[in-house]
Amino acid sequence: MVASDVREALLKATLKLFAEMGSRGATTRRIAQEAGVNEVTLFRHFPTKETLIHAALDAFVEQTKYKRLPEVPTDPTTELTEWARDHHTHLHKLRSLIRTSMGEFEEHPEQCKQAMCVSITINNELTGYLADARARGLLAADFEPRAAAAMLMGTLFADAMGRDPMPERYPYSMKDGIELYLGLFLRAIGARPVNSQCA
Amino acid sequence: MVASDVREALLKATLKLFAEMGSRGATTRRIAQEAGVNEVTLFRHFPTKETLIHAALDAFVEQTKYKRLPEVPTDPTTELTEWARDHHTHLHKLRSLIRTSMGEFEEHPEQCKQAMCVSITINNELTGYLADARARGLLAADFEPRAAAAMLMGTLFADAMGRDPMPERYPYSMKDGIELYLGLFLRAIGARPVNSQCA
DNA sequence: CAAGTTAGCAAGTAGCTACTTGCTTACAAG
DNA sequence: CTTGTAAGCAAGTAGCTACTTGCTAACTTG
Numbered sequence: 001m002v003a004s005d006v007r008e009a010l011l012k013a014t015l016k017l018f019a020e021m022g023s024r025g026a027t028t029r030r031i032a033q034e035a036g037v038n039e040v041t042l043f044r045h046f047p048t049k050e051t052l053i054h055a056a057l058d059a060f061v062e063q064t065k066y067k068r069l070p071e072v073p074t075d076p077t078t079e080l081t082e083w084a085r086d087h088h089t090h091l092h093k094l095r096s097l098i099r100t101s102m103g104e105f106e107e108h109p110e111q112c113k114q115a116m117c118v119s120i121t122i123n124n125e126l127t128g129y130l131a132d133a134r135a136r137g138l139l140a141a142d143f144e145p146r147a148a149a150a151m152l153m154g155t156l157f158a159d160a161m162g163r164d165p166m167p168e169r170y171p172y173s174m175k176d177g178i179e180l181y182l183g184l185f186l187r188a189i190g191a192r193p194v195n196s197q198c199a
Numbered sequence: 200m201v202a203s204d205v206r207e208a209l210l211k212a213t214l215k216l217f218a219e220m221g222s223r224g225a226t227t228r229r230i231a232q233e234a235g236v237n238e239v240t241l242f243r244h245f246p247t248k249e250t251l252i253h254a255a256l257d258a259f260v261e262q263t264k265y266k267r268l269p270e271v272p273t274d275p276t277t278e279l280t281e282w283a284r285d286h287h288t289h290l291h292k293l294r295s296l297i298r299t300s301m302g303e304f305e306e307h308p309e310q311c312k313q314a315m316c317v318s319i320t321i322n323n324e325l326t327g328y329l330a331d332a333r334a335r336g337l338l339a340a341d342f343e344p345r346a347a348a349a350m351l352m353g354t355l356f357a358d359a360m361g362r363d364p365m366p367e368r369y370p371y372s373m374k375d376g377i378e379l380y381l382g383l384f385l386r387a388i389g390a391r392p393v394n395s396q397c398a
Numbered sequence: 399c400a401a402g403t404t405a406g407c408a409a410g411t412a413g414c415t416a417c418t419t420g421c422t423t424a425c426a427a428g
Numbered sequence: 429c430t431t432g433t434a435a436g437c438a439a440g441t442a443g444c445t446a447c448t449t450g451c452t453a454a455c456t457t458g
Binding site for chain 1: 404405406407
């Protein structure tokens, strides 16, 4: 086993255990065992547990890929629906990690911010897209792109985080939910609805 | 000090420390110190730490009060705006506790559900209100109340949870945010907007 | 073949964890 | 005044925590 393999195995194991039980629960013993290496080896690669967790989150953020919105908006209804589906899938896959990171905000604010920085980028991109589409006359003229972005992302976020703790609140499927949310959202921002009665 | 005072102090201290550092971080030693009692006294009142945390969350849920929507909807714009303001304040006050509980879902799902049960009730109430208002012709006829409720609550939830870890995403004040969200939401569900151009 | 690197292993550090035991003190009710 | 209850305190349990030390085995590279 090459040194870089050990390092990678440790980062992967750390991310998994961190998502499952937080930084207190992800003990060096458990991480080493999950990675299949000796605990001493862990400390030869990372001086402290804190360093290891930081590196694991860093590596995770760096390798994260997300679907980008088109630079030039042409069909908000289609483009936003497709984007929302992808973003929700992304959030749902990472729900444990996100919940754990946010849950540790009080104790480790920097660590939490580190994990959340991707969503800030995505939020900015969505805001920019909405502003562009509005400027091009594809949407209503009188809405605030930042708030609309917060609304769509917040809705998807809450759905992805809340589905397993509160299934009663989400009786419809993820797929149906996104369609329903998008229907409402598109009407809110004045996009061309499928059955337009008004504009 | 009466026995019930000790019990209450322990429950209060437990809730505070649990919100700050989760069930692993809220050690019996710290809880006892925060409550101003001896650690042995803690175990005389609660056989295990688990029991104590459960009781603390139980007491919290029981004493939680929230603003109710009117049973008969008459003015959705005003009523929902007022409700949203109150609900957001409520979420924001409890953000640490909510984040921590959700962060521990993987390890303690029942404990998480216990803390989240209030929001299920609130969600049902909002859904009912929207359905009633729609049936009375105060809103558009073609939206899904469950999805709309999830959207409004999700937006407020994400705002309240995300404001301190990601201030960049919420450059506007809480008060302004709610107004912006409500403007969008009311248009989505076809409520009488303040400056109507269409219906 | 020699030298350096990397890992495993056994053991040990000091400190924290939930929880227990035995004894003492304070107070309130009969 | 006596009795029961609730609390404090000191000490101890067994086990886990991050992290260290010293030594050995395997592999790679010059």
